[in-house]
Amino acid sequence: MQQGRTGPLRPTLEAVAELAGVSRATVSRVVNGGVGVRASLRERVQHAVEELGYVPNQAARTLVTRRNDAVAVVIAEPESRVFSDPFFAQQLRGISKELSSADSQLVLLLVEDTGDYQRVGRYLAGGHVDGALIFSLHQDDPLPAMARKVGMVTVFGGRPGWVGAESDHDLVYVDTDNRGGARLAVEHLVSLGRKRIATITGPLDQTSGVDRLDGYRDVLPYGDPALVAEGDFTQEGGGRAMAELLARRPDLDAVFAASDLMASAALRVLREHGRRVPEDVAVVGFDDQESVAAWTDPPLTTVRQDIEDMGRLMARLLLRRLAQEGSEVARPGSPTSVITPVRLVVRASA
Amino acid sequence: MQQGRTGPLRPTLEAVAELAGVSRATVSRVVNGGVGVRASLRERVQHAVEELGYVPNQAARTLVTRRNDAVAVVIAEPESRVFSDPFFAQQLRGISKELSSADSQLVLLLVEDTGDYQRVGRYLAGGHVDGALIFSLHQDDPLPAMARKVGMVTVFGGRPGWVGAESDHDLVYVDTDNRGGARLAVEHLVSLGRKRIATITGPLDQTSGVDRLDGYRDVLPYGDPALVAEGDFTQEGGGRAMAELLARRPDLDAVFAASDLMASAALRVLREHGRRVPEDVAVVGFDDQESVAAWTDPPLTTVRQDIEDMGRLMARLLLRRLAQEGSEVARPGSPTSVITPVRLVVRASA
DNA sequence: GTGAAAGCGCTAACAC
DNA sequence: GTGTTAGCGCTTTCAC
Numbered sequence: 060m061q062q063g064r065t066g067p068l069r070p071t072l073e074a075v076a077e078l079a080g081v082s083r084a085t086v087s088r089v090v091n092g093g094v095g096v097r098a099s100l101r102e103r104v105q106h107a108v109e110e111l112g113y114v115p116n117q118a119a120r121t122l123v124t125r126r127n128d129a130v131a132v133v134i135a136e137p138e139s140r141v142f143s144d145p146f147f148a149q150q151l152r153g154i155s156k157e158l159s160s161a162d163s164q165l166v167l168l169l170v171e172d173t174g175d176y177q178r179v180g181r182y183l184a185g186g187h188v189d190g191a192l193i194f195s196l197h198q199d200d201p202l203p204a205m206a207r208k209v210g211m212v213t214v215f216g217g218r219p220g221w222v223g224a225e226s227d228h229d230l231v232y233v234d235t236d237n238r239g240g241a242r243l244a245v246e247h248l249v250s251l252g253r254k255r256i257a258t259i260t261g262p263l264d265q266t267s268g269v270d271r272l273d274g275y276r277d278v279l280p281y282g283d284p285a286l287v288a289e290g291d292f293t294q295e296g297g298g299r300a301m302a303e304l305l306a307r308r309p310d311l312d313a314v315f316a317a318s319d320l321m322a323s324a325a326l327r328v329l330r331e332h333g334r335r336v337p338e339d340v341a342v343v344g345f346d347d348q349e350s351v352a353a354w355t356d357p358p359l360t361t362v363r364q365d366i367e368d369m370g371r372l373m374a375r376l377l378l379r380r381l382a383q384e385g386s387e388v389a390r391p392g393s394p395t396s397v398i399t400p401v402r403l404v405v406r407a408s409a
Numbered sequence: 410m411q412q413g414r415t416g417p418l419r420p421t422l423e424a425v426a427e428l429a430g431v432s433r434a435t436v437s438r439v440v441n442g443g444v445g446v447r448a449s450l451r452e453r454v455q456h457a458v459e460e461l462g463y464v465p466n467q468a469a470r471t472l473v474t475r476r477n478d479a480v481a482v483v484i485a486e487p488e489s490r491v492f493s494d495p496f497f498a499q500q501l502r503g504i505s506k507e508l509s510s511a512d513s514q515l516v517l518l519l520v521e522d523t524g525d526y527q528r529v530g531r532y533l534a535g536g537h538v539d540g541a542l543i544f545s546l547h548q549d550d551p552l553p554a555m556a557r558k559v560g561m562v563t564v565f566g567g568r569p570g571w572v573g574a575e576s577d578h579d580l581v582y583v584d585t586d587n588r589g590g591a592r593l594a595v596e597h598l599v600s601l602g603r604k605r606i607a608t609i610t611g612p613l614d615q616t617s618g619v620d621r622l623d624g625y626r627d628v629l630p631y632g633d634p635a636l637v638a639e640g641d642f643t644q645e646g647g648g649r650a651m652a653e654l655l656a657r658r659p660d661l662d663a664v665f666a667a668s669d670l671m672a673s674a675a676l677r678v679l680r681e682h683g684r685r686v687p688e689d690v691a692v693v694g695f696d697d698q699e700s701v702a703a704w705t706d707p708p709l710t711t712v713r714q715d716i717e718d719m720g721r722l723m724a725r726l727l728l729r730r731l732a733q734e735g736s737e738v739a740r741p742g743s744p745t746s747v748i749t750p751v752r753l754v755v756r757a758s759a
Numbered sequence: 760g761t762g763a764a765a766g767c768g769c770t771a772a773c774a775c
Numbered sequence: 776g777t778g779t780t781a782g783c784g785c786t787t788t789c790a791c
Contacts, residue, residue, distance in 0.1 A: 069536070069559075071784055082762045087786060097760060112558070114534040118477075119784035121468035122767045129516075129537075148498065155519045159528060164537070166479075167517040169505045178509060184464040186419070187479075187514070208462070209419075294704065327704070354644065354677070356706060421768055432778045437770060445776065469768035472783045 070111040079107035090115060121186075129164040130377060131188040133179060135202055136170070136195055146292075146318075146346065146366060147194070150216065153370025154192060161378050163189070176201055184209040190377045192216060198264040203230075212384060214377045216369070218266045218396075231380065232396045233373045237267050240362040240401035241274025244315045244343040247360070247403055249278060253313035253341055257286040259300040259325060261317040268292075271317040271345060286311065290321045297321025301328040312340055313409065319344040319351040319361055326355055326408065341409035357407035364401045372397055420461040429457035440465060471536075479514040480727060481538040483529060485552055486520070486545050495698045496642075496668075496716060497544070500566060503720025504542060511728050513539070526551055534559040540727045542566060548614040553580075562734060564727045566719070568616045568746075581730070582746045583723045587617050590712040590751035591624025594665045594693040597710070597753055599628060603663035603691055607636040609650040609675060611667040618642075621667040621695060636661065640671045647671025651678040662690055663759065669694040669701040669711055676705055676758065691759035707757035714751045722747055 072090075076083045081104060088096050089104040090113075096104075107113075121127050132154060134147060151167075158165050166188055168179050183191060183206060190212040193202055196219050206213045215232035248256050258275045261268030276282065285307045288300035297316055301324065304311060314329075316322035322344030326336055334340045336357060344352060347363035376397070422440075426433045431454060438446050439454040440463075446454075457463075471477050482504060484497060501517075508515050516538055518529050533541060533556060540562040543552055546569050556563045565582035598606050608625045611618030626632065635657045638650035647666055651674065654661060664679075666672035672694030676686055684690045686707060694702060697713035726747070 069534075072786095073784080083785080084762060084764095084787080085760085088761090091786085095760065100760085112534075114531060114536075114559075116472070116784050117535040117537050118468045118471035119767090120786075122466070122472055122769090122784080123786045125767085127468075152519075155517075156521070159519070159521075159525060162528065164532060165517055165519070167501075167505075167515055169502075169509075169515070171506070171509075175509060178512065181464060182514060184419075184462075185467040186464075187467050209464075294700070323704070327706075350644065354673070356677075422770095423768080433769080434771085434778060434780095435776085438777090441770085447776065450776085466768050469783090470770075472768080472785090473770045475783085 069116070070113045071116070072113075075104065075107045075111055075113050078111065079104045125186075127164075127187060127189050128162060129166050129188045130158055130374070131166045131168050131183060131191040133168045133170065133183075133191055133193045133202060134195060135193070135197070135200060146348065149348070149366040150194070150370035150373075153367035153372075154374045155370075157371045157374035157378070161374075163378070170202075176205070180205045180209075183211050190214070190381050192373050192377060195265065196220065197262075212377065212380050214373050214380070216373055218270075220264075220266050230396070231376055233369050233376065234396070234398055235267070235364040235369065236398050236401050237270035238274040238277065240345060240364065241271040241315065241317070242277050243274075243401065243403045244345065244362050245275050245278040247405070248313040248315060248341055248343060248409060251313070251341055251409065255286065255308060255311045256282070256313040256315065257288070257304045257308065257311045259288055259290040259297055259304070259314060259316040259321050261321075262291045263289055268317060275315055283308070290317065292318045292320060294320050294324040297324035298328050301325040302332075305329075305332055305334075313342070314340060315343050315345075317345050319346040319348045319359060322359055322361065322408075323351055323355045326357075326359075337407065337409050343403075343409045347404050352404075352406070355408070360406045360409040361404055362401050363404045365399065369399055372399065419466070420463045421466070422463075425454065425457045425461055425463050428461060429454045475536075477514075477537060477539050478512060479516050479538045480508055480724070481516045481518050481533060481541040483518045483520065483533075483541055483543045483552060484545060485543070485547070485550060495700055496696060499698070499716040500544070500720035500723075503717035503722075504724045505720075507721045507724035507728070511724075513728070520552075526555075530555045530559075533561050540564070540731050542723050542727060545615065546570065547612075562727065562730050564723050564730070566723055568620075570614075570616050580746070581726055583719050583726065584746070584748055585617070585714040585719065586748050586751050587620035588624040588627070590695060590714065591621040591665065591667070592627050593624075593751065593753045594695065594712050595625050595628040597755070598663040598665060598691055598693060598759060601663070601691055601759065605636065605658060605661045606632070606663040606665065607638070607654045607658065607661045609638055609640040609647055609654070609664060609666040609671050611671075612641045613639055618667060625665060633658070640667065642668045642670060644670050644674040647674035648678050651675040652682075655679075655682055655684075663692070664690060665693050665695075667695050669696040669698045669709060672709055672711065672758075673701055673705045676707075676709075687757065687759050693753075693759045697754050702754075702756070705758070710756045710759040711754055712751050713754045715749065719749055722749065 072083045072086050076086045086104050089101050093101045155165050192214055194216040218232050218234045260272045263269055288303045290296040290300040314325055316325050322342055329340050336342055344359045344361035347361045352359040352361045422433045422436050426436045436454050439451050443451045505515050542564055544566040568582050568584045610622045613619055638653045640646040640650040664675055666675050672692055679686055679690055686692055694709045694711035697711045702709040702711045
């Protein structure tokens with residue numbers, strides 16, 4: 060194995076102790092809050108720490124405490140949608156805020172191809188982090204099993220598909236009210252008097268995709284199957300689906316797209332085909348991503364979910380579970396999954 | 410200090426050694442590549458590892474090797490532009506790819522407000538990571554000094570403003586040819602016969618903003634100052650600047666915006682003010698971010714930089730420096746800063 | 760309150 | 776080749 064770094068040696072507890080004329084134990088106490096140390100001594104130690112620029116070695120500390128003050132965020136998005144889609148970005152931001160206020164570090168793990176599962180599995184098992192936030196599971200994703208196997212405390216982003224299939228009393232997730240949101244969107248289109256309402260779905264191997272389609276069907280149980288086209292949450296997929304729908308049902312007068320990105324692509328394709336929005340075709344999206352929905356032409360009517368808040372919530376749930384683990388007590392009120400609310404934001408497209 | 414996690418104890422080297430009937434040293438050898446171990450023994454150990462589901466404890470390993478196989482990515486963007494701007498996203502993706510192929514972990518550190526500098530400083534000093542990739546420095550950013558103080562091997566994203574000001578022979582960065590790119594853009598507008606070419610600049614406390622403005626001035630050294638408005642790379646800022654320019658010089662016939670995001674906002678504002686693009690006003694952006702430039706109406710003519718590749722390059726430089734540090738030899742060819750090339754992508758807006 | 764001492768799990772000399 | 780041993784830097788009983 061390759062030699063590690065050999066830079067200027069950083070000062071150790073030992074060095075501080077010597078300079079301050081106390082024992083290592085005392086220094087350790089001061090560094091960790093200083094309870095039970097006489098004020099005068101504490102001050103002397105603090106000076107020594109300052110003078111030497113001492114910073115605790117985290118590896119040594121973790122070795123004994125078994126804490127890392129770090130949390131992994133795992134995003135399993137083989138198509139690398141991660142960074143083109145503001146959705147993740149916003150969630151990450153919420154998570155980042157919450158974690159940093161708890162002095163915990165965010166460690167981002169991206170799973171791009173199947174080989175990466177190995178690496179991520181090793182990482183989680185390696186005890187680098189105290190817990191994990193896992194996102195955007197697809198069908199048969201090996202991640203949940205991995206996390207469980209190594210006893211990793213986990214909160215999922217979005218409802219995993221197999222909830223209930225196993226003994227998942229322990230499973231915690233945060234999700235938007237996808238189905239309710241879709242219902243809201245489609246009901247709005249109905250209330251506008253639209254008769255041939257199509258939908259561009261998300262990927263149907265993810266619960267968010269399926270749930271939004273279910274919401275559409277709740278309102279239109281006897282709809283024409285030709286009015287349903289599968290997308291994948293991206294602009295490319297959305298554009299393709301819109302073109303398909305137009306080919307199948309040139310007379311459609313409304314579209315509910317399961318993401319703003321897809322809706323924006325739909326607007327474009329509709330324009331290319333000479334349709335006016337909303338006069339000829341009304342369009343509703345899902346997400347209300349500022350950077351997309353407010354900037355389309357016309358601005359998008361869409362279902363708003365507070366994505367950043369979901370991220371914050373996930374982090375908070377995880378931290379709470381972690382805290383409970385530490386204090387062996389029987390869980391007073393074990394955190395449970397949360398479904399966050401949505402609302403319709405009406406702009407010009409429908 | 411709070412007790413750490415107390416889950417089921419993970420198997421240790423010791424346990425594997427016992428099960429395989431060998432010493433800890435042998436197991437360690439096998440786990441780390443297995444050189445110098447008889448094949449039969451190696452196999453026995455591997456079985457034991459498998460059976461117990463053994464995974465090395467990283468903290469213990471780091472404690473002795475002083476390696477983390479992890480790299481910090483520090484993004485200092487108080488305005489939280491990080492995640493609304495695909496720019497960072499793409500760089501991260503490049504970095505992530507490169508690091509994971511070197512089996513190194515990406516640890517993302519976001520600096521949102523000034524208090525975070527402390528936390529990040531502690532993190533870097535704490536020896537969590539082998540090196541750091543630092544982004545989007547503003548004027549007087551304390552990060553470079555912090556990194557240097559703790560002897561952190563660092564590669565910067567974008568040229569730090571104070572290059573040359575100190576003894577920075579050691580400083581390595583990756584940057585786009587901002588100035589050359591801006592020149593390309595403005596020359597294109599000139600070649601189109603435009604006479605009153607305005608520019609929306611980036612934030613002028615960042616070198617990328619300043620350099621792009623310099624490029625504009627290279628081509629138009631005697632331009633009217635009223636044709637220059639300061640933006641901040643965001644849509645909001647770009648829109649504001651465009652409105653300002655229109656108010657000052659209603660007769661302008663071209664705009665070079667220093668980012669695609671700002672250019673897209675400019676298109677919108679121009680449309681609102683009844684200008685046709687490109688007939689009345691030609692617009693050129695900078696970045697060529699697929700998700701923005703190709704989707705505007707009309708599609709944006711812009712300066713293309715390969716952002717993902719820059720990320721990859723940064724990671725590669727860092728890894729190389731890290732490797733050199735390990736093998737104490739005098740640096741054979743110390744990696745130096747890199748300026749990546751740009752080219753003009755002509756679409757419909759100019 | 761403070762110090763002495765025992766590890767946390769691992770790697771790397773060094774013997775054999 | 777393989778085993779023995781001495782730490783890496785820290786926290787945490789346990790005496791005093």
